[in-house]
Amino acid sequence: MNKIALIIKREYSTRVKKKSFIIMTIIGPLLFAAMMIAPVILMQLEDDEFKKIAIIDESGMFQESLKNTKYIEFDDVSAEYYDPATVSYNITLAKQKLKDSEYYALLYIPHTAVQGAKGSVVIYSYQQPNVGLKMHIANGIEKRIEDIKLSVKAGELGITEEEVNEILNVVNTNIEIVTSTLDEDGGEKESSTEVAMIIGYICGFLIYMFVFMYGSQVMRGVIEEKTSRIIEVIVSSVKPFQLMMGKIIGVALVGLTQFVLWVVLTIAIVAGAQSVLLKDYDTSKMNPQTVNLGSNLDENMPTPDEDAMKFEEIFKAVFAVNYFQIIALFLFYFIGGYLLYAAMFAMVGSAVDNETDTQQFMLPITIPLILGIIVMVSAINNPSGSLSYWFSIIPFTSPIVMMVRVPFGVPIIDLVISMTLLVLTFIFMTWFAAKIYRVGILMYGKKVNYKELWKWFRYKN
Amino acid sequence: MNVLVTENIEKRFSNHLALDDVSIEVPQGSIYGLLGPNGAGKTTLIRIINQITAPDKGNVFINGEKLSSKHISKIGYLPEERGLYKKMKVGEQALYLCQLKGMSKTDALKSLKKWFEKFEIQSWWDKKVEELSKGMQQKIQFIITILHKPDILIFDEPFSGFDPINTNILKDEILELRKNGATIIFSTHNMASVEEICDHIALINKSKLILNGDINYIRNTYASDIFEINFDGYFNKLESTLTSDYSILEVSEHSNGGKMKVEVLNKEMKSNELLNRMTQFGTISLFKKHLPGMNDIFIKVVGETNSITE
Structure with missing residues (x-):
């Protein structure tokens, strides 16, 4: 037992001291934090430069529908460039003048725009106008065209525009589905499917990633011992099984360490960034003078109040999730899945002489893992379907697929079956792998195939 | 033990x-x-x-x-x-x-x-x-x-x-x-x-x-009847006395004598007889049975067992 501890210690300390481990530990949380903070920063980066935009509106129907905002001001310059001689607007001249004018851009809306002709409306500018500006203009024009079409149609049908609007209001539905999970006591917990989906997805993917990353580290470790021939010295001191288990456990601890560090560092970075960024973010949300003002007639855009409500809803949903259960199960499937695959990786490592030879044996390992990821994606959409059910029971895919189901709530019986099977399989797999491992590590220069492995398995001692 | x-x-x-x-x-x-x-x-x-x-x-x-x-x-x-x-x-x-x-x-x-x-x-x-x-x-x-x-x-x-x-x-x-x-x-x-x-x-x-x-x-056990001898004396007379019963395998001559290896051909002739004959023509400073090297034994024994099994 003492010797296993020695092996675990070596496996752990040499790996944790590696540069690649330290770099990964730092870069990981930076990436995760960036993924979480980036949207907030992007919102902050909202164009706050004041822009004046000149409009040439041939039909004269649109300048009213283009509303000024805090940062955008529209100015109708149609009259300046009207040429009565040709009964048209001198766009060329307007473009020439744009350079030295106070205007950021020139918006040209030809007659044809009224019919909704595609590509007829043009913004001329010396800088690429941002998406927000384009959207704002497009929304304004679209709305106007719709109104025009509406009134034309209303005229045809002989009803008033108000009546049409009324009909539209009646027809317009916006359904938001709130899911509510019932717990054992029959109580009701509100939860949002989206939150469950995200948590499930993250958990499943993390398990997949860690199994692959650390499983192949076990394999590489075994190959290293074999090719460097240190194995013979070591197995004259300890049993091959002790060495294999020591390596598997040592690497598992490295994985857990990395995982914990990732979580802690990510939270620290996000919290740090929030305290700096979110203050401004919040005030801008409260401030009715922002972008929303410009489009306050646009029903598609949520008002700040609605937004706040939605946030509250999400927070409620986030906290309604049973974190204790998720974390406990995550750790279980994380460790169980890793142990199962690490034994297989160790077996492959022992059978080959170098990493390039691993290809043929990697297939049975990678296929169930990749299958797990594929099923996971569909399981997210239908967590209680029979596909999700079976793949969350089969031990080779259950660590990934079950973790997707867990946030949605899984019957206890499913969990028990799945967990029991996983434990039994990894015990069996470790036993099986150990039998092959102890022969494989001392076998050199042999082209190994599955038949050969089976022979090794049947060797006595 | x-x-x-x-x-x-x-x-x-x-x-x-x-x-x-x-x-x-x-x-x-x-x-x-x-x-x-x-x-x-x-x-x-x-x-x-x-x-x-x-x-x-x-x-x-x-x-x-x-x-x-x-x-x-x-x-x-x-x-x-x-x-x-x-x-x-x-x-x-x-x-x-x-x-x-x-x-x-x-x-x-x-x-x-x-x-x-x-x-x-x-x-x-x-x-x-x-x-x-x-x-x-x-x-x-x-x-x-x-x-x-x-x-x-x-x-x-x-x-x-x-x-x-x-x-x-x-x-x-x-x-x-x-x-x-x-x-x-x-x-x-x-x-x-x-x-x-x-x-x-x-x-x-x-x-x-x-x-x-x-x-x-x-x-x-694997030694054959070969002797290593350091001899000092009338070398040319030696050869004629030893013929037929012994054969001189290797000689490295000095001014008057040298090292040599002598194989006993006539198995009835004991080593003492060889010694007797040689002392008539000179002095002997070394006389010892030649032991085969492990290399020779190895090759011999392995060769023999291989030929039996084949």
């Missing part, structure tokens, strides 16, 4: 027999040469003694006790194919491997320091193994092998990869270890070193033990 005994060891790998009824007895304090052509089964036998693999049949006894895991710390093993963790530091690694053999950390550290001083390699302690040359790595491994002061040391081709100076250092260390009471089993293809340091040998060929025992006894 035999420190290590193997009894009728048999080991089979799926379709071939690696060891067939091999019994050897290694006396306490001996240097025991384990010889045999490549693939004869030496490494398998060594692995069995090291409990890396188990025999299908037969037993191994250490000091009369059946081999078990408690004997691991009593055996030191330097495999033929050696290696260390390349990325690990020398000192750290040596400590780790010695602890695996059952030494406490403080003991291991203390004696490692001593050995590093002895070999004047203290500066290697914090180097990574990959920074050392192959010979240097072997030295480290040698130290690791003997550090836990095992009763039985098994060296598989210990001299391969060493330059002559280091080979001698190693040889001296091995003899020193024996003086301190260790028993050494050592497997090699270098017959000169076998003659030099071994006192017992076992020869394995095609998974069978074909020869074993005291090395001088074996060499005497």
Whole structure:
């Protein structure tokens, strides 16, 4: 037992001291934090430069529908460039003048725009106008065209525009589905499917990633011992099984360490960034003078109040999730899945002489893992379907697929079956792998195939 | 007293027999040469003694006790194919491997320091193994092998990869270890070193033990009737007296005489007769029976058994 501890210690300390481990530990949380903070920063980066935009509106129907905002001001310059001689607007001249004018851009809306002709409306500018500006203009024009079409149609049908609007209001539905999970006591917990989906997805993917990353580290470790021939010295001191288990456990601890560090560092970075960024973010949300003002007639855009409500809803949903259960199960499937695959990786490592030879044996390992990821994606959409059910029971895919189901709530019986099977399989797999491992590590220069492995398995001692 | 005994060891790998009824007895304090052509089964036998693999049949006894895991710390093993963790530091690694053999950390550290001083390699302690040359790595491994002061040391081709100076250092260390009471089993293809340091040998060929025992006894057994003679006198007269009964094989002449090897052709003629005849023409400063080298014995015995089985 003492010797296993020695092996675990070596496996752990040499790996944790590696540069690649330290770099990964730092870069990981930076990436995760960036993924979480980036949207907030992007919102902050909202164009706050004041822009004046000149409009040439041939039909004269649109300048009213283009509303000024805090940062955008529209100015109708149609009259300046009207040429009565040709009964048209001198766009060329307007473009020439744009350079030295106070205007950021020139918006040209030809007659044809009224019919909704595609590509007829043009913004001329010396800088690429941002998406927000384009959207704002497009929304304004679209709305106007719709109104025009509406009134034309209303005229045809002989009803008033108000009546049409009324009909539209009646027809317009916006359904938001709130899911509510019932717990054992029959109580009701509100939860949002989206939150469950995200948590499930993250958990499943993390398990997949860690199994692959650390499983192949076990394999590489075994190959290293074999090719460097240190194995013979070591197995004259300890049993091959002790060495294999020591390596598997040592690497598992490295994985857990990395995982914990990732979580802690990510939270620290996000919290740090929030305290700096979110203050401004919040005030801008409260401030009715922002972008929303410009489009306050646009029903598609949520008002700040609605937004706040939605946030509250999400927070409620986030906290309604049973974190204790998720974390406990995550750790279980994380460790169980890793142990199962690490034994297989160790077996492959022992059978080959170098990493390039691993290809043929990697297939049975990678296929169930990749299958797990594929099923996971569909399981997210239908967590209680029979596909999700079976793949969350089969031990080779259950660590990934079950973790997707867990946030949605899984019957206890499913969990028990799945967990029991996983434990039994990894015990069996470790036993099986150990039998092959102890022969494989001392076998050199042999082209190994599955038949050969089976022979090794049947060797006595 | 035999420190290590193997009894009728048999080991089979799926379709071939690696060891067939091999019994050897290694006396306490001996240097025991384990010889045999490549693939004869030496490494398998060594692995069995090291409990890396188990025999299908037969037993191994250490000091009369059946081999078990408690004997691991009593055996030191330097495999033929050696290696260390390349990325690990020398000192750290040596400590780790010695602890695996059952030494406490403080003991291991203390004696490692001593050995590093002895070999004047203290500066290697914090180097990574990959920074050392192959010979240097072997030295480290040698130290690791003997550090836990095992009763039985098994060296598989210990001299391969060493330059002559280091080979001698190693040889001296091995003899020193024996003086301190260790028993050494050592497997090699270098017959000169076998003659030099071994006192017992076992020869394995095609998974069978074909020869074993005291090395001088074996060499005497295989000795033919050849004598090494240093002669000083009338050399030209010698040839005529010896003809028909003896033949002179090799001569290196000095001004008046020389070294020579003489084979007895007429088996009835005893060595005394040869001596008698020669003293008539000069003085003899050396007269000894020529013992065959282990190299010759090896080739002869292995060749014979191979021709029988084929």
